[in-house]
Amino acid sequence: DIQMTQTTSSLSASLGDRVTISCRASQDISNYLNWYQQKPDGTVKLLIYYTSRLHSGVPSRFSGSGSGTDYSLTISNLEQEDIATYFCQQGNTLWTFGGGTKLEIK
């Protein structure tokens, strides 16, 4: 089974900051890496698929990068509405999620 690790479980940043959230796979996942946002009310949305492709309607301040086993999600110019928990997910072999990174305002 492929394990996904988000080593930072919580992160505090200021409005307007550039924030990077990391995710590591236990083996090469060939860029089959997606990012999700879960708001405090529980709703979940797809942000980025296949490492760096922005899902429809997602603001351009969100971007993704990475390869092999290491991936990251970057939010440039942090806004209040970005307060949420972010999960990575591999789709190379079935589906596995990371543990999540909770983003808070400093």
Next chain:
Amino acid sequence: QVQLQQSGPELVKPGALVKISCKASGYTFTSYDINWVKQRPGQGLEWIGWIYPGDGSTKYNEKFKGKATLTADKSSSTAYMQLSSLTSENSAVYFCARSSTGFDYWGQGTTLTVSS
């Protein structure tokens, strides 16, 4: 627009079974997998399995084999997940999600509480 509408919260006794529904609209139901995901309070997301409504084929996370059964009704564009022999460990929020390029649309979640 694509929508996945899940059934309401459930309170069931240990040892019982429950069936949660996920009604799809706004797209061709038979053309995309429906996945189910578990989230325990304050925890991460766990993939349970998928069903392809087009032919009823399924794939399960090994951990949930024997616990979850996925079905789909093409006539009503509704996917179902049945959970059996319930224990407190099954208390969680359960989401359905369509998969295309990732899980591109999610239901609102169904809260299951297992308690006597």
